[in-house]
Amino acid sequence: MPSSNPLPLTVAPPSHNSLARQGWRRLRRDRIGFGSLCIVALYLLLAMAAWSGLLARHWQDEVAKPFAPPTLFANLGPQHVELNAADIDAANQRRRAAAGSDSSAATGLDASEDPLAADMAAAQQQAAQYHSEEAPKADTLPLGADQRGRDIRQKVLQGTATSLLVGLSGALLALTIGTVLGALSGYFGGLLDDLLMWGYSVFTSVPDMLLLLAFAAVSGRGIGTVVVVMALTSWTGSYRLMRAEFLKHKSREYVRAADAIGASHGRRMFHHILPNVSHLLLVQFSMLTVALIKYEAILSFLGFGVGITQVSLGAMLAEAPAELLQGYWWQMLTVTVVMSVLVTAFSLLTDSLRDALDPKVK
Amino acid sequence: MLAFIIRRVAQMVPTLFGVMLLLFVLFNWVGGDPSYILAGKNLSPEALANIRHQLGLDLSLPQQFVIFVKQVLTLDFGTSWSTQQPVTSILHSRIGPSLLLTGSILLLGTVLAVVIAALVAYLRGSLTDRLVTLISTCAMSVSGLVYIIAGQYWLAHKAGLFPIMGWSDRIAENLLYYLPLPLLLGVVVGLAPDIRFYRSCFVEEMNHDYVRTARAKGLSEPVIMLKHVLRNAMIPVVTSLMMSLPYLMMGAMLLETFFSIPGMGKEVVMAVDRSDFPVIKAITIYIALATMLFNLLADIVYKLIDPRVELS
Amino acid sequence: TLLPATAADMNKVLHVAMNAPETGFDPAKVSDLYSSAINENIYDPLVSYDYLARPAKLVANTSTLPSVSVDGKVYTFHIKPGIYFADDAAFKGKKRELTAADYAYSIKRHLDPTVRSPWSFLVDGRFVGADELVKAAGKGALNYDTPVEGIKVVDKYTLQLTLTETNFNFLSILAMPAFGAVAREVIEANRDNTNAHPVGTGPYLLKEWKPGSKIVLEANPGYRKVVFDSVPGNDPVDRAVVKALQGKTLPRVGRVEVAIIEEEQPLWLSFLNRQLDVSGIPQAALQDALVINPKNPLDVKLADKYARQGMQLQRQQMPEVNFHFFNMQDPVVGGDSKDKIALRRAIAMAFPVNETIAAIRRGQAVPMNYIVPAGVAGHNPAFRGAPKYDPAAANALLDRFGYRIGEDGYRIRPDGKPLAVELASGTTALNKQWNEYWQQAFDKLKIHLNFKLGKWNELAKANQQGKLQMWGMAWGADYPDGENFMQLLYSKNAGDSNAADFKNADYDRLFEASLKLPDGPERNKLYDAMNKIVVAQQPWIFGDIRVRSTLAQPYVKGLKLHPLLNTSWRYLDLQK
Amino acid sequence: MKTDTGLESDIVTPQPPPPLLSVRNLRVSFHDEHGHCVPALKGISFDIPAGRTVALVGESGSGKSVTAMAITRLLPAHGCQIDAGSEILFAGRNLLTASRRELRQLRGADIAMVFQDPMTSLNPVYTVGEQIIETLMLHTRVGRKAAYQRAVALLKEVGLPTPDLKMSSYPHQLSGGQQQRVMIAMAIACEPKLLIADEPTTALDVTIQQQILQLLASLQKKHGMAVLFISHDLELVGQFADEVVVMHHGTIREHAPVRQIFEAPQDVYTKALLCCRPHLSRRPARLPVIKDFLGEASYCEPPQRQRGYLPDDEVILEVQNLSVEYHSRHGWFGKKHCCQAVQDVSFKLMRGRTLGIVGESGSGKTTLGMTLMRLQAASAGRVLFAGHDMLAMSPRQLGDYKRRIQIVFQNPYASLNPRFSVAQILTEPMLLHGIGRDRAERLQLAGNWLERVGLSHQALGKYPHEFSGGQRQRIAIARCLTMHPDILICDESVSALDVSVQAQVLNLLQELQDELGLSYLFISHDLAVVKHLSDQVLVMQHGRCVEQGDADTLYAKPQHPYTRQLLEAIPQSWPHNFKPQVA
Ligand SMILES: Nc1ncnc2c1ncn2[C@@H]1O[C@H](COP(=O)(O)OP(=O)(O)OP(=O)(O)O)[C@@H](O)[C@H]1O
Ligand SMILES: Nc1ncnc2c1ncn2[C@@H]1O[C@H](COP(=O)(O)OP(=O)(O)OP(=O)(O)O)[C@@H](O)[C@H]1O
Ligand SMILES: [Mg+2]
Numbered sequence A: 001m002p003s004s005n006p007l008p009l010t011v012a013p014p015s016h017n018s019l020a021r022q023g024w025r026r027l028r029r030d031r032i033g034f035g036s037l038c039i040v041a042l043y044l045l046l047a048m049a050a051w052s053g054l055l056a057r058h059w060q061d062e063v064a065k066p067f068a069p070p071t072l073f074a075n076l077g078p079q080h081v082e083l084n085a086a087d088i089d090a091a092n093q094r095r096r097a098a099a100g101s102d103s104s105a106a107t108g109l110d111a112s113e114d115p116l117a118a119d120m121a122a123a124q125q126q127a128a129q130y131h132s133e134e135a136p137k138a139d140t141l142p143l144g145a146d147q148r149g150r151d152i153r154q155k156v157l158q159g160t161a162t163s164l165l166v167g168l169s170g171a172l173l174a175l176t177i178g179t180v181l182g183a184l185s186g187y188f189g190g191l192l193d194d195l196l197m198w199g200y201s202v203f204t205s206v207p208d209m210l211l212l213l214a215f216a217a218v219s220g221r222g223i224g225t226v227v228v229v230m231a232l233t234s235w236t237g238s239y240r241l242m243r244a245e246f247l248k249h250k251s252r253e254y255v256r257a258a259d260a261i262g263a264s265h266g267r268r269m270f271h272h273i274l275p276n277v278s279h280l281l282l283v284q285f286s287m288l289t290v291a292l293i294k295y296e297a298i299l300s301f302l303g304f305g306v307g308i309t310q311v312s313l314g315a316m317l318a319e320a321p322a323e324l325l326q327g328y329w330w331q332m333l334t335v336t337v338v339m340s341v342l343v344t345a346f347s348l349l350t351d352s353l354r355d356a357l358d359p360k361v362k
Numbered sequence B: 001m002l003a004f005i006i007r008r009v010a011q012m013v014p015t016l017f018g019v020m021l022l023l024f025v026l027f028n029w030v031g032g033d034p035s036y037i038l039a040g041k042n043l044s045p046e047a048l049a050n051i052r053h054q055l056g057l058d059l060s061l062p063q064q065f066v067i068f069v070k071q072v073l074t075l076d077f078g079t080s081w082s083t084q085q086p087v088t089s090i091l092h093s094r095i096g097p098s099l100l101l102t103g104s105i106l107l108l109g110t111v112l113a114v115v116i117a118a119l120v121a122y123l124r125g126s127l128t129d130r131l132v133t134l135i136s137t138c139a140m141s142v143s144g145l146v147y148i149i150a151g152q153y154w155l156a157h158k159a160g161l162f163p164i165m166g167w168s169d170r171i172a173e174n175l176l177y178y179l180p181l182p183l184l185l186g187v188v189v190g191l192a193p194d195i196r197f198y199r200s201c202f203v204e205e206m207n208h209d210y211v212r213t214a215r216a217k218g219l220s221e222p223v224i225m226l227k228h229v230l231r232n233a234m235i236p237v238v239t240s241l242m243m244s245l246p247y248l249m250m251g252a253m254l255l256e257t258f259f260s261i262p263g264m265g266k267e268v269v270m271a272v273d274r275s276d277f278p279v280i281k282a283i284t285i286y287i288a289l290a291t292m293l294f295n296l297l298a299d300i301v302y303k304l305i306d307p308r309v310e311l312s
Numbered sequence C: 001t002l003l004p005a006t007a008a009d010m011n012k013v014l015h016v017a018m019n020a021p022e023t024g025f026d027p028a029k030v031s032d033l034y035s036s037a038i039n040e041n042i043y044d045p046l047v048s049y050d051y052l053a054r055p056a057k058l059v060a061n062t063s064t065l066p067s068v069s070v071d072g073k074v075y076t077f078h079i080k081p082g083i084y085f086a087d088d089a090a091f092k093g094k095k096r097e098l099t100a101a102d103y104a105y106s107i108k109r110h111l112d113p114t115v116r117s118p119w120s121f122l123v124d125g126r127f128v129g130a131d132e133l134v135k136a137a138g139k140g141a142l143n144y145d146t147p148v149e150g151i152k153v154v155d156k157y158t159l160q161l162t163l164t165e166t167n168f169n170f171l172s173i174l175a176m177p178a179f180g181a182v183a184r185e186v187i188e189a190n191r192d193n194t195n196a197h198p199v200g201t202g203p204y205l206l207k208e209w210k211p212g213s214k215i216v217l218e219a220n221p222g223y224r225k226v227v228f229d230s231v232p233g234n235d236p237v238d239r240a241v242v243k244a245l246q247g248k249t250l251p252r253v254g255r256v257e258v259a260i261i262e263e264e265q266p267l268w269l270s271f272l273n274r275q276l277d278v279s280g281i282p283q284a285a286l287q288d289a290l291v292i293n294p295k296n297p298l299d300v301k302l303a304d305k306y307a308r309q310g311m312q313l314q315r316q317q318m319p320e321v322n323f324h325f326f327n328m329q330d331p332v333v334g335g336d337s338k339d340k341i342a343l344r345r346a347i348a349m350a351f352p353v354n355e356t357i358a359a360i361r362r363g364q365a366v367p368m369n370y371i372v373p374a375g376v377a378g379h380n381p382a383f384r385g386a387p388k389y390d391p392a393a394a395n396a397l398l399d400r401f402g403y404r405i406g407e408d409g410y411r412i413r414p415d416g417k418p419l420a421v422e423l424a425s426g427t428t429a430l431n432k433q434w435n436e437y438w439q440q441a442f443d444k445l446k447i448h449l450n451f452k453l454g455k456w457n458e459l460a461k462a463n464q465q466g467k468l469q470m471w472g473m474a475w476g477a478d479y480p481d482g483e484n485f486m487q488l489l490y491s492k493n494a495g496d497s498n499a500a501d502f503k504n505a506d507y508d509r510l511f512e513a514s515l516k517l518p519d520g521p522e523r524n525k526l527y528d529a530m531n532k533i534v535v536a537q538q539p540w541i542f543g544d545i546r547v548r549s550t551l552a553q554p555y556v557k558g559l560k561l562h563p564l565l566n567t568s569w570r571y572l573d574l575q576k
Numbered sequence D: 001m002k003t004d005t006g007l008e009s010d011i012v013t014p015q016p017p018p019p020l021l022s023v024r025n026l027r028v029s030f031h032d033e034h035g036h037c038v039p040a041l042k043g044i045s046f047d048i049p050a051g052r053t054v055a056l057v058g059e060s061g062s063g064k065s066v067t068a069m070a071i072t073r074l075l076p077a078h079g080c081q082i083d084a085g086s087e088i089l090f091a092g093r094n095l096l097t098a099s100r101r102e103l104r105q106l107r108g109a110d111i112a113m114v115f116q117d118p119m120t121s122l123n124p125v126y127t128v129g130e131q132i133i134e135t136l137m138l139h140t141r142v143g144r145k146a147a148y149q150r151a152v153a154l155l156k157e158v159g160l161p162t163p164d165l166k167m168s169s170y171p172h173q174l175s176g177g178q179q180q181r182v183m184i185a186m187a188i189a190c191e192p193k194l195l196i197a198d199e200p201t202t203a204l205d206v207t208i209q210q211q212i213l214q215l216l217a218s219l220q221k222k223h224g225m226a227v228l229f230i231s232h233d234l235e236l237v238g239q240f241a242d243e244v245v246v247m248h249h250g251t252i253r254e255h256a257p258v259r260q261i262f263e264a265p266q267d268v269y270t271k272a273l274l275c276c277r278p279h280l281s282r283r284p285a286r287l288p289v290i291k292d293f294l295g296e297a298s299y300c301e302p303p304q305r306q307r308g309y310l311p312d313d314e315v316i317l318e319v320q321n322l323s324v325e326y327h328s329r330h331g332w333f334g335k336k337h338c339c340q341a342v343q344d345v346s347f348k349l350m351r352g353r354t355l356g357i358v359g360e361s362g363s364g365k366t367t368l369g370m371t372l373m374r375l376q377a378a379s380a381g382r383v384l385f386a387g388h389d390m391l392a393m394s395p396r397q398l399g400d401y402k403r404r405i406q407i408v409f410q411n412p413y414a415s416l417n418p419r420f421s422v423a424q425i426l427t428e429p430m431l432l433h434g435i436g437r438d439r440a441e442r443l444q445l446a447g448n449w450l451e452r453v454g455l456s457h458q459a460l461g462k463y464p465h466e467f468s469g470g471q472r473q474r475i476a477i478a479r480c481l482t483m484h485p486d487i488l489i490c491d492e493s494v495s496a497l498d499v500s501v502q503a504q505v506l507n508l509l510q511e512l513q514d515e516l517g518l519s520y521l522f523i524s525h526d527l528a529v530v531k532h533l534s535d536q537v538l539v540m541q542h543g544r545c546v547e548q549g550d551a552d553t554l555y556a557k558p559q560h561p562y563t564r565q566l567l568e569a570i571p572q573s574w575p576h577n578f579k580p581q582v583a
């Protein structure tokens, strides 16, 4: 039998029929899964637009009256008269006038008593350059406004972007921690495994609530903290999963085969085994993302949310109890709908991914 | 079996030690200084120093840790720093409501979820199945917070079906009067994901060969489902149940807050808020112990369900 | 006995709520409002306030009003005989009469290092000879049996207190729930959990306590006969109270159930569903409950739907001030050079107090303009301490002092270093609302603002270590005297109640002078001068003073809000 | 269906018994993921007369199991379609149109089935007794007590020792053979008229295989039931069946009494099946494969090959007193377990020769192989590779030796990383050992090796799951070859393969040895295969080497009783095997 082949090899692209490819094809065929993927992708696109400032950059602008209702349901609001600063000021002036005091002075100090008197007077003169025209405020907005008259449309866009960012990066971090530790633990076993298992059981035994409060206390507030807190309290699930998987795979024949051809431990762990558990990781990732998006809502409610220059779905939801009590239902409804669609799509996508990537199901 | 239990209990010691270490580090690092709370309006350095002395906070860290170890060994955590109540009696009064609330949520939720999941798994592929799955998926995508807020607002206030909040000392009154709404909400929050998960467990079991064997014997579908599939599917169910126990605390905390239920979740938050270390210590240690015991229990339950499990 | 000795109807249960957890019921150990509210009903201070009189008026309680020596230093109290403590195991089945020694003991407990009373600052160094006693105790327990000149039990019913210096507020201090009488036997028998074991002579006793969740009080069957006796003013509420209570024995209601409800929604809904009888209106419900005149927000009516049910609305401006302070020792925001004052002033000018009153307080607050709030002796309604809201001028002012706008669009310090201010804050949803306004104010000034969020005690610690730059505070009157407020900026209280670390020699001098004067025009003049210093130096940004709205169900009788008493439970009656 | 051959008249069956089951024109098709219809059965017809055994043989995927499932109506509900024109008549009743209720009454009572894989077919959480009692109580309306007694009797009947104890055992507590017996006991519990046994012996050891077949035969005699016996092993069938149906790609190639199949097979495919398997009696230089028969030219057997070590052979690997222990401990406080997997084994392997290792399951064969690869630590002994002790080498020194000794694992699919393309699989070892200058060259080499093992280089871009078992095995071999090893350890390399594929792989191994001078350590439990390929054979039992010697000598005159026992268990029911005619 001739063993040499003088013809140049035409090697087909290696990925032409990989499992990922197959998974993708299966996913394409799964109508619900593909639909969910489109929705998730759309959300991601919007989020990306919001991160990059293409969309909803001015979400903090107060473009409408406080609690301006949604345009279509303007009559379904509680119809409270909203107060404003000018009226409050006027009322106070009147009250003081009635009390017989003079209200003309800027501070109630004589010029002689104020070290800044001259500067204050001069500043009044120079203030003109800083006066800005207030844009007229809208009475209604398509999705209504929040307490400060911010457009809920913009806010929810920005909020979705933040929540997605938090969810995705939190999941990524948790998964990374869980995977690395789980891989080490499951692959090497022995003392290292004992040690990591010990850490794991300690972590799972301490109530989440406490870890959460503790971590939040050290690391200040903001997106970074939320992500870290969430990752630190939710890596355990991935750890367990990955440990079991690596334990299972390390004695599989293909890993032994890799050993036989002289592959190092690291290569076996991350080059050989990791791709084989990657479908689980993907599923775990999307599950974690969903969980963390919901978790963020609870964190925000407990006061561990993002900072005030940021907004997340959870932060919006945290405003819901007070608003609902006053009859302002639109923010809560918007957030609930936006979040449900996202989470539902994500969960359905997870289901489909699970099926599509499972090598057993063909 | 007994040897197994003894061994597992022995293994708890290092874990418990780890929990203590973690807790101790956490508290001393981020726990906040309780003396500032106890000092009230009087923040003079002498007053603060005095309080720290009274609490034993001026001892060295190793000394404090030794005291902690002693407390854990005797399970006597002294008195709360903020309320001066014996910690034991605080926990005593908190544990009942917590157990009643989370226990009933767990029980009802699990039973409902298993029954519904088994049903839809049996009907898999049908319209009912797809509908239930879709509804569960949508339902689980709504934040638990929304359920609680909206449930209290509409069901209790607007519809007047339940009391707004409250708790009594009589179990019967709680069960019949105060518990139903928080229970309902708690179950609703947890039900949807459970149904989805359990359904997939059932469906997976139903693809196994032994189901085919059962059919070949001529068994009817309900018998196959209830006798053969259910027991096998219970294994992941038990795992998820045991795994969900610690998480329940967080969920229950919101319920406790909104329905004024004097449970553990609220106590933790309050204790952390007040840097009340004895209470934090006690609760954490008890929860850690409970978690470990539940894990042990889970293993024993596995053994009962699945004879293949080796208790080792 | 089969029949309760009290007039209280044991079948009447008053349901009320508090919106934060209490800590305990040892008057020498707790300082929070919520515990004090309960203690007020369990213990009897020597003197107390009249229910209806406004401004608040001290009246005899367990003792007669004291006779005071000419120099204002020696107070002699005559305890009324025949007042008994509620039964307790520590009394071994005997009736235990209230005596002068009990008050002496109760006051000394605030000095005891082992008790670590949060109120010790009110008594420290105040009584002749007490300092030596405290010193002798060191870190250990106080020897209560050592006679102290300043706290003298003259006879069974006579207590003589001798002050080291004249103090015109001393009687108001003694009216605080913290100075209610406890029995030594009880305290000693329950040394480890005095907080959980309150035994007093007051109208109620603690029946049940679930910390942070539920407190049940029951009428004290051994309570002395107290017949309602208060003179109505012009207020129609007064007349209604008198009509309901005149000649009746107090307390009226046999059982008070206090729920701790921290969330606004359950609190308000419970009230609406009549699970609560009396409740403050939570902020979120203000607009639902009240019809607020937008042109004059303090002019409110009860919303029709509730008025029709016969609910009663009562309102009262709180004896409190809400303000933000600067850390006066901070290198960026502190100091008394002009540019530093300008920075503080500009920040104060940029903060929209009126807007927050409109949006957050729903109009139910007035701007703060004087360190002493209305309703407290020494207040000057004519003084205008808050600079006018004028962010444009504030910007111009900053320009004038060299806070230039740098390349990134934010201001830098005159010396060219970057400028960023850190504001400490809590983490609640309400804190967040406030912070949004702060952000807005700083954005308008083009100054970087960072928030330092944390638990109260962490921030307090940081502040004491001088690590904070700005923080918001509220101070409620412990007693209705301006001194309680003016001391907040006294340099000797720096690091303690003087959270701003404000140290101004002129202010100190004036404050010390004011201590020697009773309330009156002369002292007011000093207060005005001190306020002017504060306005000029701007260690504080004046915030607002809340107007509290309380609702009661139609069947609740006898309710009138009191500025200093925390509760009016003993006066309430339910006529369902 | 009777085929009209001369042999037919030999059998004295004046009145053929009426068919109990007749399958008529059965067409079954599956929907693949694209929604296309893939036919699995293309219209097959056969009868099973009452009291007789019909065997269904054919290579893997030929549709045997589908036929069985179609008869019991246990085909999956989704994605499977039975043609409307098909008929399965059981005692005159068409099963394909029977209601669920009727089916339930038939299943277990009249038609019983023994499934291919007993471990997954028994419910793991119920005791064996419970599962048998369940069937009994369902169909025979006896009380629990009576059912229990009957179940014990059944277990005894199928030859389980201590049936009382076994009643309360769980499936996992039984060995594979015992589980299979339980399945059989369950199947015959209600004395069915038809027993369908789907590959009841594939997963089992030769010795147990024999026991099960004898059991089935005796049971059939006793209960007089008809049996549909499914297998891919013609020889096995020869021992047991009355008639044989040979299937290929969903069609029936031949249906004849067993004797005719063996003595005068008509169909080329049948002939091929009979020839592909190595035989103890012959050792052709190259085994015939099915293609040889299906092609135009008729097959002629190549000359026989001589085996055995020659005195001047060079020793390439010498193992001296090798022992391996497994230590295991459960948890931190658990007890230590020690398992002597290999004890004191010594042998020599010559260059260009094959050493076969046989022994029952668990005798330590795999462990031995792993230890030689240093995939498993030895507890004692020496492994001299070209004179150097491999066990004493540091990992650095080992590097090159590791390349020179390679292993082909038992399960070809499991040993190939499913996420790697063939190109990756083949180039990785070269990358690790610095063979080839760059990727292009390595790909070129990989392509060459693929062609060498009989695959086209198009396969480089594909993934393991896209290949058949035999092809995967070739890829695994190619991977080893890329490293130019001197020694190849083949651990049960052909056990999982179809007879025809098995022949292909064995041929390949032989060719490679001839060409490259490889030395093989050939591990298998299949004695015929070992004999075919080995020069020397080593017999292992309980981790010890019980006998060692030249292949022919050892097979002809086994010394150790264990070796004898092994050799006796080989199915030899049809001693006058069909021999391909020499053209
Ligand atoms: N559930 C199924 N879905 C799709 N195709 C199937 C299914 N079951 C069997 N097939 C196809 O039907 C054909 C026949 O399969 P069958 O299981 O009957 O083979 P077999 O002869 O029993 O093989 P083996 O010896 O491996 O058991 C195969 O091509 C297989 O791919
Ligand atoms: N990782 C392990 N830990 C502990 N014991 C093991 C391990 N692997 C194998 N054994 C034990 O070592 C002995 C030999 O096992 P080995 O796999 O070498 O047998 P084998 O002859 O290859 O069997 P088979 O024919 O079933 O493949 C068996 O008793 C087995 O139980
Ligand atoms: Mg088959």
Ligand SMILES: [Mg+2]
Pocket (backbone or CB within 6 Å): D365, D366, D367, D410, D492
């Ligand atoms: Mg093996």
